[in-house]
Amino acid sequence: MAFTGTAIIQPLHSTATSTRSPATSSPFLGSLRSLRFAQPVSSGAVQRRSGAVFAVSEVVKEKKQKSNAVTNNLLLTKEEGLEVYEDMYLGRAFEDMCAQMYYRGKMFGFVHLYNGQEAVSSGFIKLLKKEDSVVSTYRDHVHALSKGVPARAVMAELFGKKTGCCRGQGGSMHMFSAEHNVLGGFAFIGEGIPVATGAAFASKYRREVLNQPDCDHVTLAFFGDGTANNGQFFECLNMAALWKLPIIFVVENNLWAIGMSHLRATSDPEIWKKGPAFGMPGVHVDGMDVLKVREVAKEAIGRARRGEGPTLVECETYRFRGHSLADPDELRDPAEKAHYAARDPITQLKKYLIESKLATEADLKAIEKKIDEVVEDAVEFADVSEAPSRSQLLENVFADPRGFGIGPDGRYRCEDPKFTEGTAQV
Ligand SMILES: Cc1ncc(C[n+]2csc(CCOP(=O)(O)OP(=O)(O)O)c2C)c(N)n1
Ligand SMILES: [Mg+2]
Numbered sequence: 001m002a003f004t005g006t007a008i009i010q011p012l013h014s015t016a017t018s019t020r021s022p023a024t025s026s027p028f029l030g031s032l033r034s035l036r037f038a039q040p041v042s043s044g045a046v047q048r049r050s051g052a053v054f055a056v057s058e059v060v061k062e063k064k065q066k067s068n069a070v071t072n073n074l075l076l077t078k079e080e081g082l083e084v085y086e087d088m089y090l091g092r093a094f095e096d097m098c099a100q101m102y103y104r105g106k107m108f109g110f111v112h113l114y115n116g117q118e119a120v121s122s123g124f125i126k127l128l129k130k131e132d133s134v135v136s137t138y139r140d141h142v143h144a145l146s147k148g149v150p151a152r153a154v155m156a157e158l159f160g161k162k163t164g165c166c167r168g169q170g171g172s173m174h175m176f177s178a179e180h181n182v183l184g185g186f187a188f189i190g191e192g193i194p195v196a197t198g199a200a201f202a203s204k205y206r207r208e209v210l211n212q213p214d215c216d217h218v219t220l221a222f223f224g225d226g227t228a229n230n231g232q233f234f235e236c237l238n239m240a241a242l243w244k245l246p247i248i249f250v251v252e253n254n255l256w257a258i259g260m261s262h263l264r265a266t267s268d269p270e271i272w273k274k275g276p277a278f279g280m281p282g283v284h285v286d287g288m289d290v291l292k293v294r295e296v297a298k299e300a301i302g303r304a305r306r307g308e309g310p311t312l313v314e315c316e317t318y319r320f321r322g323h324s325l326a327d328p329d330e331l332r333d334p335a336e337k338a339h340y341a342a343r344d345p346i347t348q349l350k351k352y353l354i355e356s357k358l359a360t361e362a363d364l365k366a367i368e369k370k371i372d373e374v375v376e377d378a379v380e381f382a383d384v385s386e387a388p389s390r391s392q393l394l395e396n397v398f399a400d401p402r403g404f405g406i407g408p409d410g411r412y413r414c415e416d417p418k419f420t421e422g423t424a425q426v
Pocket of ligand 2: 224225226252253254255256257258
């Protein structure tokens, strides 16, 4: 059986039906859902081109393991459940605080929040090792937090302070941390996908060419539905499939690209189908359900680590706020917003943890209190941190700034009050 969207999604649906209400379908994507199980390419084609197949016995074995897990109510352990809850709650509390700080004038430029999409970040990133890499978009604060960048460093970056993870020079859309292998938020949509593909190529090169057999590092490339119509996505799908790179393309399909509906902008709105078209598995998953996201993520990350190649995962999710904090969010249908608000991924996880006796209300309250303090502390830290000096402006911009940023007197040109005058005349 080919490891296509159909094959990978079947076991997940068996867990889904036995653990939660089947009433999860979206009236907004109803037309998509009826098509979701279509076999996108012939299994022979997939087999020939990429070897992206699961042996039948492997699929059957895995289904059995999954159904045992469901019977035992072990979709995740208590420790895993609490870790994921904490991470999702951190994402939400951090973003809510960002909104407050933005409207109080503590942040500059555009700020795009992640509220509603937490199941995707936590569902994938909490399964990674430190050496694995993450590439994000301009909606990047929460990916950085999930990957372990301290809340202080992210908040200070948003405040434009020297203690931020990019010394205050990147701001909201450009989170980066070499230490945590967060390879950047990218404001130009699609720009991060080739960077992620390069990182995955580097892992494979180390393993196969530089003789580092233990290098099983995986890269996650996160991007949106609107971005999935950009050419770089297709170029990278091709290269990743061709070279069987250890990468997972994670599409966060929140149905909107600023004010453009995905259904209006895309010839075939089922993004996951593009995986099999390029010779890699494509999967659609409910991105409001962290347990389902985790199941898909585990399988895709495992495949990549074993050297079996890339996977494309489309997570159907929703953003609870406007495109950015400057967006009054007047275009989306209130019924659509209400539909997804009722499926809040944090509330769903909380319910699951309590009902399955993995946690008590008190356990979760304690986590919430701890995280509220972390976020408060991050704000205080960012607020009292020092601003970067003006001379930092041109650091890390040019390898040799002489002739660009440094004048004949050896000083940064930006420190000369007449620095911009000449430019205007040119
Ligand atoms: C190359 C490029 N073209 C256009 C834009 C303007 N732009 C900013 S956000 C955006 C929509 C992206 O939507 P999506 O990928 O769905 O991400 P979401 O905001 O929903 O997370 C566009 C077109 C850009 N930033 N970069
Ligand atoms: Mg979108």
